[in-house]
Amino acid sequence: MAVDLAPLYNALGRDSAVSQYKYLRPIAVALGFAVALLFLYTLHTGSDQLVFNISRGGNDASELQMCKAWFEEEDQANAHLLIGRDFDEEPVNIYEVGLPEWFVAPKEDLDRCDIKCRPIPYHVPEAASITQWDASTDEWPKSPQDIDHSHGFAVIRNVEPPIDYPGLAIDAAHRAGYDIVMTSELASDVPIPYVGAYVTNYFAPGLPFEEKQKAAMAVISNCGAKSFRLKAVKKMQELGIQVDSYGWCERNKEFPEPDNQERNEAGQWDRYRQKIAVARTYLFYLAFENSHWPDYVTEKFYHVLQAGSVPIVIGAPNIFEFAPAPNSFLELRTIEDVPRLVERMKYLMENRSAYEEMLEWRRHEASDNFKAMNDVRGVHATCRLCIHIATKLQALTDNKTRALVAASTHDPGDGSLTDPNPGDGSVTAPGINTRDKISEGRLSTRVPVYPCTCRPAAIGAPSRFPFLASLAGASREVHRVYVRESGRFRYRPVLLDGRDLSVWALHAAVLQAFQKEDYEPSWVERRKEVGLYWTTWKVHRIYPSGMTLRESMGNGSFVADSQFQEYLREHPCPKLEVVLV
Known part of the structure; x- marks a missing residue:
């Protein structure tokens, strides 16, 4: 039954059919046009789930799978573009001239390395x-x-601080002609932090408060160090703090067992075990380094953490980056700070609850940053050097491949790809069967750098409404990125829906790609050794491959969505690294 609109028209002063159509037709056309625009907009953005599902039939997963298959087919067709060394066949060979005993890589560590590495x-x-x-x-x-x-x-490798040996400073070493710098600094090309050195269990049970000596333990044997540590020890003693010194400097105490171990790796372990055992009996331990330098945090600090004592630190100005919790240590910046420190120590000696708050971190799971820092040692530094070298060599090859693609391909922009091999013998680089490599359970050491984008509409993605999907979805893209774990060399392809290129979506896609393969992070064995337990693991940060550890901890990691989106635009098929914790 028709609705009588005459009363409405009369109220508006429009009582004729001519007037009705004359005034209402433009309004109807405008409303219809607006609805159509809104429908197409929601269809394109996916902001309305109902329209989103109708237009594409809920085929997100199937379209991603279709793009995955398409990428694999393209990779097979363009396998001849996979040029450069296959590090499964050709190991990285290091001519070891400066090789102190402490740096020799055990065979089991080299066997676990993600590429063949031969020092x-x-x-x-x-x-x-x-x-x-x-x-x-x-x-x-x-x-x-x-x-x-x-x-x-040319590689320079040493963990001594540049304040004592200026030639080890990163900039100075590079200016001198070294291509790769390996020092304790996180900004070096391949950092060698002391983190967790000679630690067996961070969470080993400590002694109760009342069973610890109300004193500080110190083991200082380099009496000519440039820091003010010996002056600080004397000042603390003058202000009423008992400092038991077991080292060669200001020695007033003897270890229970004489230090007659050999000066080798085994002997070092024995000395450290005894030191940690004695440190358990003190409320405080003076982790006084011989130098002030960023990132120079030696085993002294970590041994105190294992002993269950409170470390008092003279050393790296950024010690907080290496600590398990903000309230887990006391720090001396200058000799003038000693009176304030002594006052705090005396307060803690008489206040059990305040003291135990500084050890509260031992009752909980370690922080993500502390885990990530310790996990660096999950891969031996020699292996990480080989990975760094292979990455530099592969980057050169990737640039040549991109130039080859640019010269011999034409991408019309619709997802199709013309044959990049002109057939005249100009492209003769050997290819590999990436599908066979993956099916054997081991990813290839070489990855394709083209194509980088798939458009589901262009390759025949199914839809219940093909016409509407072609209008709203033709510009939809699926991007291919490559991701590897820090400390590993081989990349995994990860597909990203172009409609959501947020950092959150990147993290989610990377985590899914690793977890579905029953992936085991590189730090598993290391964490077992030092007592860092975990129930599950997650993405901590993602950043472009080739960044230093310092850069990845700072502005180098993707935080803002726009930061990642801009990088993806400028670097198709980017190679990224992920830190898993």
């Missing part, structure tokens, strides 16, 4: 048979004219 001392017979070297190492800085570049990248 070969220069004086062994095997070295004479190597025809291709990738790097040579020095322990101490050399003058520019003496640095060896004939064996590949």
Whole structure:
């Protein structure tokens, strides 16, 4: 039954059919046009779930799978573009000149390395048979004219602070001619932090408050250090703090067992075990470094954490970055701070609850930052050096491949790809069967850098309303990025829906890609060794491959959505690293 609109028209003063159509038709046309625009907008953005599902039939998963299959087919067709070294076949060879005993990589650590890594001392017979070297190492800085570049990248590797050895400063080493710098600084190319050195269990039960001595323990044997630590010890004693010194400097106490161990790795372990056992009996331990330098935090600090005592620190100005909790240590910045420190120590000696608050972190799971810092040692530094070298070599190859693609392909922008091999012999680089590699359970050391984007509408993605989907979905894109865990070399392809390129979506897609393969993070064995337990793991941060550890901890990691989106626009098929905790 028709609705009588005459009363409405009469009220408006419009009583004729002509007037009705004359005034209402433009309004109806405008409303209809607005509704159509709104429908197409929601269809394109997916903001309205009902329209979103009708237009695409709820086929998000199937479209991603279709793009995944399409990428694989394209990779097979363009396998000849996978140029460069296959590090499964050709290991990274390091000409070891500066190789102190403490840095020798155990065989089991090299076996676990994600690529074949061969550090070969220069004086062994095997070295004479190597025809291709990738790097040579020095322990101490050399003058520019003496640095060896004939064996590949020149590497300087030492954990001493640059304040004592200026040639170890990152900028100075690079200016001198070293290609790769390995020091305790997180900004070095391959950092070698002391984090967790000689630690067996951070959460080993400590002694109760009342069973600890109301005193501080110190083990200082370098009496000529540049820090003010010996002055601080004397000042603390003058102000009424008992300091039991077991080292060669200001010695007033003896260890229960004499230090007659050999000066080797095994002997060092024995000395550290005894030190930690004695430190458990003190309320405080003076973790006084011999130098002030960023990131220079040695085993002293970590041994106190295991002992269940409270560390008092002289050393790195950024010690808070290495601590398990903000309230887990006391710090001395200058000799003038000693009276304030002594006052705080005396208060803690008489207030059990306040003291135990500083050890509260031991009753809970460690913080994500503390885990991430300790996990660096989950992969031996020699392996990380090999990965760094292979990454640099692969980056050069990737640039050549992109230039080759740009010169020999044409991408019309609709998801299709013309044959990049002109067939005239100009493209002859050997290819590999990436699908076979993956099916064998081991990803290839080489990944395609083209194509990077898939458009489901262009490759025949199903839809209940193909016409509408083509109008609203033709611009929808699926992006391919490559992600590897920090400490690993091989990348996993991860597909991202172009309609949501947020950092949250990136984290979710990466986590799903790793978890569905029953992936085991690189730090599993290391955490077992030091007592850092976990119930599950997650994405801590993601950043472009090639960044230093310092950069990845700062502005280098993707935080803002716009930051990631801009990087993706400027770097198709980007290679990223993820820190899992």
